Amino acid sequence: MITKISTTCFLLLLSLFARSQTHCGTLQPADGEPITDLSVAQNRDIITVSVLFHVVYNTDEQNISDSQILTQLDVLNEDFRAINDQTNVPVGFQDDVADAEIEFCLAQRLPDGTATTGIIRTPTTETIIGLKQVLYTTSPAADSEHYLNVWVADLGGGLNGTATFPGAATPDKDGIVIDPHFVGTTGLAAEETRYNLGRTLTHEIGHYLDLFHVFGTTSGGSCSSDDFVEDTPNGENTYLGDCPTGIEFSCNSSDMWMNFMYFTDDACMSMFSAGQKARMQNTLLTTRSGLAESNGCLPVSTREVEQANVTVFPNPAQNLFKILPADGKYDRLQIISGRGETVFFRNNIDVEITVDCTDFPRGLYFVILKNENENENERTVRRIILQ
Ligand SMILES: [Zn+2]
Known part of the structure; x- marks a missing residue:
């Protein structure tokens, strides 16, 4: 019933x-x-x-x-x-x-x-x-x-x-x-x-x-x-x-x-x-x-798949963070926000870099390292969260 x-x-x-x-x-x-x-x-x-x-x-x-x-x-x-x-x-x-x-x-x-x-x-x-x-x-x-x-x-x-x-x-x-x-x-x-x-x-x-x-x-x-x-x-x-x-x-x-x-x-x-x-x-x-905190919006890069040895620390970060490109020299460093805006840019990276992020809005960022002789898909990407 x-x-x-x-x-x-x-x-x-x-x-x-x-x-x-x-x-x-x-x-x-x-x-x-x-x-x-x-x-x-x-x-x-x-x-x-x-x-x-x-x-x-x-x-x-x-x-x-x-x-x-x-x-x-x-x-x-x-x-x-x-x-x-x-x-x-x-x-x-x-x-x-x-x-x-x-x-x-x-x-x-x-x-x-x-x-x-x-x-x-x-x-x-x-x-x-x-x-x-x-x-x-x-x-x-x-x-x-x-x-x-x-x-x-x-x-x-x-x-x-x-x-x-x-x-x-x-x-x-x-x-x-x-x-x-x-x-x-x-x-x-x-x-x-x-x-x-x-x-x-x-x-x-x-x-x-x-x-x-x-x-x-x-x-x-x-x-x-x-x-x-x-x-x-x-x-x-x-x-x-x-x-x-x-x-x-x-x-x-x-x-x-x-x-x-x-x-x-x-x-x-x-x-x-x-x-x-x-x-x-x-x-x-x-x-x-x-x-x-997702990186789903970021395109896949060849270098990332190869697990390139780049360290970004501390993560999460507050006022500053360091980037250590342990596997060699890069022609270009770019940091972009989760919505795609470039907030930091530097050429010729081969030693530890300290980034002052005090003035960056809090949120998710991507650290992108790239060499000019590589094609557009070849780049190393690391995520960092600023709190
Ligand atoms: Zn409804």
């Missing part, structure tokens, strides 16, 4: 999905902790998250193009750096818009050090595989401590995407599943109307970094249900299938319906708040700190 009732409920849910698009299938925790120390959002360099897309396709159409995925990367890097179009943010919320200072790259190397394009394509005979456990063995997660794994897989036409909160899933299932119709802005996404601008993944990464829906933990929104963020007023509407143009009130305050963590149409979503930024940055310092 219990089984029969459950099956009936499931079919009822499926029929509801068939009638209306459900923006997000993420299972939110029943409760959350407010982040009280907003200073975590300061004094840090930009964090670049290494993303691996697993395209698991049953039809040629679902095997979306590299260019469709690249438009998704562009959307993420605009939304999380607050350089997207924010003209629909009402005056009352404009001071709350935050640059989350998080960027995303297509992974350049796999955990074992081999090169990748960041896009792994695997055919499957399964239909609607995005709702099945077999998804995770068809294209296994790669080191979900250091990589954001995004499975692009058929969710059956009713659901856009789903994510795992920090600590909510085992490593092999930690990440995001998104339907190919809602990736980026071109290809299949261009055939959509409401969810055609790549905001499904922006929203799901919000969950992945510990953000709740602004309307709270209930499915339909409630004034008594919080998102554990100070500067996002409680709301009792989800705005699913809606795209407001003016002030909307609920719960005795103006709703931040243009926040990425509502259910509004992609064209209406345009901001994270400062409190949400603090919450995401706190996650990158704690439960998902491995993402901030």
Whole structure:
């Protein structure tokens, strides 16, 4: 009897999905902790998250193009750096818009050090595989401590995407599943109307970094249900299938319906708040700190594979660190930040070098040693973290 009732409920849910698009299938925790120390959002360099897309396709159409995925990367890097179009943010919320200072790259190397394009394509005979456990063995997660794994897989036409909160899933299932119709802005996404601008993944990464829906933990929104963020007023509407143009009130305050963590149409979503930024940055310092320390964005070099004997110490470092090129002379030393900016450069290195890093923003850096007569792939790379 219990089984029969459950099956009936499931079919009822499926029929509801068939009638209306459900923006997000993420299972939110029943409760959350407010982040009280907003200073975590300061004094840090930009964090670049290494993303691996697993395209698991049953039809040629679902095997979306590299260019469709690249438009998704562009959307993420605009939304999380607050350089997207924010003209629909009402005056009352404009001071709350935050640059989350998080960027995303297509992974350049796999955990074992081999090169990748960041896009792994695997055919499957399964239909609607995005709702099945077999998804995770068809294209296994790669080191979900250091990589954001995004499975692009058929969710059956009713659901856009789903994510795992920090600590909510085992490593092999930690990440995001998104339907190919809602990736980026071109290809299949261009055939959509409401969810055609790549905001499904922006929203799901919000969950992945510990953000709740602004309307709270209930499915339909409630004034008594919080998102554990100070500067996002409680709301009792989800705005699913809606795209407001003016002030909307609920719960005795103006709703931040243009926040990425509502259910509004992609064209209406345009901001994270400062409190949400603090919450995401706190996650990158704690439960998902491995993402901030990953070298997945850095291309593989030949010399690195050969395990060249170069020592960088101490690591982590504070005010200075030393580079000891024990295996010979190098023509060029370059130190670049995790987001690709050169912060130090010197020619002709053959002895111990001391680098004063007092003025460098804290974060992950790459020490790159290279000889001019070697090709572009031949270089020695060491990671160092400044604290
Ligand atoms: Zn959601």
